[in-house]
Amino acid sequence: MIQQRIREKAKELLSKKELDLIIGFGEGTLPLRASPLFIRNPEEADRLIWNSFCENNLATYLHKFNRFKVGLVVKGCDSRSVIALSLEKRFELDRLFLIGVPCQRMVDRRRVKKAVPGEILHAREEGDKIIVKGENFEIALKRDDFLYPSCQACIHRNPAKANILVADPVEEFSLAEAFPDVREFERMSPGERWKFFEKESSRCIRCYACREACPMCYCAECFVDSSNPKWIEKGLAPSDLEFYHMVRAYHQTGRCSGCGACERACPMEIRLTYLTQKLNQDVKELFEFETGIDSDNRPPLSTYDTDDRQEFIK
Amino acid sequence: MKWNPAKLEKKDLGAFFQDLMGKYDLYAPVRLTEGVSVYKKIDDPGEVDLSNPNPQKPLKEVFFSQSEVMFRYEKVEKRDRVTSTEDVQRERVALGARPCDIQAIFLLDQVFSGKDYTDVYYLQKRKRTTIIGLACNAPLTTCFCSSMDGGPFVRRGSDLFLIDLGKAYLVEFLTEKGEAFSRNPFFKEVDKADINLANEIEERALKKADASLSVEGIEKRLDEMSESPFWDRAQEKCIGCRVCTYLCPTCHCFDIADEALNERGQRVRNWDSCLSALYSLETSGHNPRPTGRERTRQRLMHKFNYFPKNFGPMACVGCGRCIIYCPANFDIRQTLKEIIAK
Numbered sequence: 001m002i003q004q005r006i007r008e009k010a011k012e013l014l015s016k017k018e019l020d021l022i023i024g025f026g027e028g029t030l031p032l033r034a035s036p037l038f039i040r041n042p043e044e045a046d047r048l049i050w051n052s053f054c055e056n057n058l059a060t061y062l063h064k065f066n067r068f069k070v071g072l073v074v075k076g077c078d079s080r081s082v083i084a085l086s087l088e089k090r091f092e093l094d095r096l097f098l099i100g101v102p103c104q105r106m107v108d109r110r111r112v113k114k115a116v117p118g119e120i121l122h123a124r125e126e127g128d129k130i131i132v133k134g135e136n137f138e139i140a141l142k143r144d145d146f147l148y149p150s151c152q153a154c155i156h157r158n159p160a161k162a163n164i165l166v167a168d169p170v171e172e173f174s175l176a177e178a179f180p181d182v183r184e185f186e187r188m189s190p191g192e193r194w195k196f197f198e199k200e201s202s203r204c205i206r207c208y209a210c211r212e213a214c215p216m217c218y219c220a221e222c223f224v225d226s227s228n229p230k231w232i233e234k235g236l237a238p239s240d241l242e243f244y245h246m247v248r249a250y251h252q253t254g255r256c257s258g259c260g261a262c263e264r265a266c267p268m269e270i271r272l273t274y275l276t277q278k279l280n281q282d283v284k285e286l287f288e289f290e291t292g293i294d295s296d297n298r299p300p301l302s303t304y305d306t307d308d309r310q311e312f313i314k
Numbered sequence: 315m316k317w318n319p320a321k322l323e324k325k326d327l328g329a330f331f332q333d334l335m336g337k338y339d340l341y342a343p344v345r346l347t348e349g350v351s352v353y354k355k356i357d358d359p360g361e362v363d364l365s366n367p368n369p370q371k372p373l374k375e376v377f378f379s380q381s382e383v384m385f386r387y388e389k390v391e392k393r394d395r396v397t398s399t400e401d402v403q404r405e406r407v408a409l410g411a412r413p414c415d416i417q418a419i420f421l422l423d424q425v426f427s428g429k430d431y432t433d434v435y436y437l438q439k440r441k442r443t444t445i446i447g448l449a450c451n452a453p454l455t456t457c458f459c460s461s462m463d464g465g466p467f468v469r470r471g472s473d474l475f476l477i478d479l480g481k482a483y484l485v486e487f488l489t490e491k492g493e494a495f496s497r498n499p500f501f502k503e504v505d506k507a508d509i510n511l512a513n514e515i516e517e518r519a520l521k522k523a524d525a526s527l528s529v530e531g532i533e534k535r536l537d538e539m540s541e542s543p544f545w546d547r548a549q550e551k552c553i554g555c556r557v558c559t560y561l562c563p564t565c566h567c568f569d570i571a572d573e574a575l576n577e578r579g580q581r582v583r584n585w586d587s588c589l590s591a592l593y594s595l596e597t598s599g600h601n602p603r604p605t606g607r608e609r610t611r612q613r614l615m616h617k618f619n620y621f622p623k624n625f626g627p628m629a630c631v632g633c634g635r636c637i638i639y640c641p642a643n644f645d646i647r648q649t650l651k652e653i654i655a656k
Contacts, residue, residue, distance in 0.1 A: 205371065212641075234381075235582055
């Protein structure tokens with residue numbers, strides 16, 4: 001069992017004192033949630049859990065612990081962010097120990113909440129079902145019908161890099177099934193696309209949860225926070241909100257692992273991944289590059305080659 | 315109670331809202347998309363949505379909006395012209411707020427009309443707003459208002475108070491300001507059965523509300539904890555976004571900025587958050603709260619130590635928004651329990 005293997009490995013690593021801490025998931029305080037957990041002693045290893053609610057991209061926390069030797073529990077997406085960060089020289093991979101988990105894909109708690117008739121008091125996984133209980137209901141939902149959009153068609157569920165895999169690799173989906181929200185967006189006319197984007201960004205409250213949840217957003221000074229030069233105002237004018245979301249997405253080009261942490265963090269349920277996934281798809285088509293798959297290959301926008309394709313530059 | 319309650323049929327709600335809009339600026343929860351709502355000025359009575367337990371953004375926005383113009387300025391024929399935005403043009407009604415959010419307004423009153431300064435923007439709106447509260451029939455498991463001096467049926471702060479009876483609302487008139495509404499044509503007479511039902515619902519809600527969290531003595535505990543290593547561990551999972559502070563009904567920090575181009579501009583104040591690094595960054599480049607440790611400590615200290623020291627009550631009403639919406643499942647109840655247990 002995955003959870004057991006994670007605990008055993010964590011216990012072993014912490015006993016050998018080779019690591020300062022291990023970052024994984026612990027029991028959350030709410031149904032359908034796990035919570036990032038930071039442990040330093042082998043006795044704490046049994047607090048680590050693994051289930052379909054382990055939704056955070058833990059690579060985000062590496063910035064907080066950049067002077068430590070860290071063991072990190074990684075899904076496919078987390079591992080790709082780790083590689084992308086190491087390519088950007090945020091840290092040396094050898095101060096990390098990646099405990100890789102082939103990912104079963106994570107359950108979208110908000111979709112589950114919307115599918116049941118009251119507050120969920122308890123939730124558990126049983127095989128391919130999620131059993132949710134409330135005051136007057138107990139419902140079994142098919143797990144795979146309630147996955148995060150970013151997880152649904154994930155084509156890199158197995159960690160791209162790991163010091164150890166705690167389970168056998170899972171079979172990957174094909175590219176043909178990837179990017180479902182991009183397809184939906186592409187089918188719209190330019191006018192409809194703008195309307196959609198406008199409506200989504202209009203709910204933004206500038207809490208920057210999308211930015212903070214993202215492992216790739218680590219600029220010492222984000223463009224929205226700069227006052228000299230001032231690129232953007234700090235209020236809620238639609239043009240400022242739209243500008244923020246557009247630039248946030250563009251800054252991810254060739255760097256986004258498509259984990260969906262931005263969208264999950266948003267308290268206003270703004271859809272965000274259709275933008276970043278579209279860029280991911282473009283980068284794949286134009287440069288045959290995917291974020292964090294190969295630890296030697298630098299992202300296309302940070303390199304230059306005279307053979308680079310350029311027919312799309314007009 | 316000085317005044318007899320009335321009844322408002324749900325089928326009359328649209329017409330009732332329309333009637334209010336004729337005389338007042340009406341603010342109420344509006345659904346933006348499934349599962350997301352905010353308080354907003356109502357343009358169309360059909361927008362009002364009282365079905366959510368609590369909108370994401372709290373009632374404070376009606377009095378202290380996230381982004382507010384303080385005044386406008388321009389240069390006209392070489393002279394400066396400043397236009398005030400302080401005045402509130404029309405009387406307002408804030409409808410559908412839960413007791414927790416209304417209790418928070420009481421706390422904000424103390425900040426914005428303190429002995430050292432008064433905030434004209436907030437107070438103008440506050441003076442000209444009638445609050446129609448809405449009882450919480452079904453407190454959520456993330457609610458802990460009953461542990462924080464409140465409760466799902468606390469009427470304090472409401473001018474009128476609604477209790478959802480299923481097909482109708484029981485309407486209570488609690489202040490002179492609220493009583494002035496009692497001659498509204500949509501308010502009907504109540505019978506004994508309505509009152510009994512309302513009492514039953516209240517009793518059930520009170521039973522459901524979690525009053526088990528005790529924060530007694532926390533102010534003192536925190537006095538001794540400013541240098542405690544506790545904060546290192548407590549903040550680990552915090553990613554440093556502003557969700558908990560922006561969605562908090564009592565958080566009230568703001569930042570003032572000029573938005574200007576050429577010879578005209580406006581001075582704006584925007585919500586700010588102690589959890590962001592920028593908040594305490596000084597011009598010199600020095601940051602007295604350089605890491606999550608100092609920033610998480612500030613959030614907790616302000617709510618449970620500095621605020622009580624300055625004003626008496628604690629600056630938390632137990633609405634649970636910070637628990638529900640935190641991307642990393644930082645649960646303030648857990649942190650409070652750990653502090654108390656130390």
